[in-house]
Amino acid sequence: MARTVLDAAPALPALFARAALTARGRGGELPDTRLARTGVAVDPAALADYAQVCRFPLGDALPLTFPHVLAFPLQVALMTDRAFPLALPGLVHVRNLIEADRPIGVGEQLDLEVWAERFAPHARGATVDLCASVSAGGAEVWRSRSTYLARGASAPEGAPASDVDVEVGALDRPAAQWRVPDDAGRRYAKVSGDVNPIHLSGLTAKAFGFKRAIAHGMWVKARALAALSGRLPDAVAVDVAFRKPLFLPSTVTLSTEQAGGGWDLAVRNVKSGTEHLIGTVRPA
């Protein structure tokens, strides 16, 4: 296993540009590489911006989804490396699992490590998991698994099948309604660095086969968790499946239901009922 420690977060716009230019001719197996950063301090202004866009209260603990924003540039660097078998443009985030052992304080120094695993066959292609581990004071406190679908790709022969399903209850009572504006993708891109063109404008989304810009899955997840502020266990696992794209602008509903000592969640279009996100929140 090769582990590379980076001094700073890679610049995402350049990586996305490189990803587009080097999309063709990829293949083979997942690289056995890990990228890491050590002693990462959270920028309070960046945190305040993130909290505002996702509707988290600004407090002394990081929002549950915030470490993803710290680890994401490393994951993109990993995926844009020539050795990565799948082309980043066109990858669709289909599932995200976050497990936290305890809340992380704003002032804690964090060590990040990311890697890819589970290159798995899927009915519509292949999936790969981008994993992240966040440690504080030498002990792991937070980990995540982001599953991406590459349509039409093929996984190595004999690999166990992909698992992108999350089971939830009926969730037939909406708890809240959100009007998700036209610029929701641009706003989240600004605070997360995820400048994937499918989120930024109708025009750039069309170039990648979407009829309109789509909301970031991680923003939808973050906003759903923000709605449960004060009602989440300290040690928690949040597992969500991203179903149909949330086209911008849209009006959606959040449904919540107590289940298994935590919550089941669903985010759906207010009119059509199209499911954008379903997920579970469980004490860990």
Next chain:
Amino acid sequence: MAAQTRKAAIVGGNRIPFARSNGAYARASNQDMLTATLDGLVARFGLQGEQVGEVVAGAVLKHARDFNLTREAVLGSRLSAATPAYDVQQACGTGLEAAVLVANKIALGQIESGIAGGTDTTSDAPVAVNEDLRRVLMEVNRAKTVQQRLKALAGLRPGQLAPEIPRNAEPRTGLAMGDHAAITAAEWEIGRQEQDELTVRSHQALAAAYDRGFFDDLVTPFLGLSRDANLRPDTSGEKLAKLKPVFGQGEGATMTAGNSTPLTDGASAVLLASDEWAAEHDLPVLAHLVDAQTAAVDYVHGGEGLLMAPAYAVPVLLARNGLSLQDFDFYEVHEAFASTVLATLKAWESPAFCKEKLGLDAPLGSIDRSKLNVNGSSLAAGHPFAATGGRIVATLAKLLHEAGPGKRGLISICAAGGQGVVAILES
């Protein structure tokens, strides 16, 4: 209704360190700070998921979006969502008034427990559209036809784009609170040196209280701050003497940025309960809220100082409780400005003021200054308007508890609009 009333117990408090304006909490909203403060209180007293009788809090500078600020903070906190809440606002008296309201409902048996609090930010203050622009926009909103709408829009002028920024000034006099306090300081001949001395004592006492761990169970660190950002443990009379006056005019100006409280951000909360509730929850009773009084003065046309209302409220409270001004072990007189504290004390010592203004046969007399603001007050800690009452109530309750049973403390807080809120606590 209960046949008899009972005294509400003060179980404890929590606050976040106070930050100077546009400092550590520049990006935190009132709701963020109040929620964090409530969650700190919840953590300290094991109230997770608990349905508290009522949460009462407020803010002086408030956005229109914060119409239900306290209830929203409760919903975002770890308290049970079935906890009712409401907002109050009595300028700098907000926090103490909230505690009095909670204590009164407990006294009447209407609730068994309650949280009183307050929050204020001058960094995330509401900015409104210019009043002229607002009128035009309302006119456009009322318009039913395109023609009416165009006519209304024709009233737009570039100058209307300048926003209305809240100012620390009295609406009826146009004077800043400091300017009002400077008038009172001159009237009562409060000298520069005694103001600076009071300021130094406040900083030293607050620093000493932090050093001996007094605030360990009263303050929860927030956004990188673990002590009040305004605290200057090493300040001195010489340092303060160098500052130029910022309020008042000419030779006689005595009030500086040092002996006046700075604009501050912060929040505080106090847990009150019946003795039974505290016992059931295995929680301590630090002190009881015995009684409270408000007063107001005509500072516009009546010739009284803007911040002198507590001087009027205290004798009423003393008389009702059969006490003299000297019957206290601790005095917590909110240090809006050093000169305000000194003018209030001087008024109580003045036979003329006590006779003519308060209608008393004899002056209330002096207090033992060694019992005044013994752990520092607003000059050192800062003064996020609505959060000051909660800071003082929790501090005094703990002081009384430390001193043992049967001790008594007086709280005196002046407020904008010529108002004052005062209260008695007893261990």
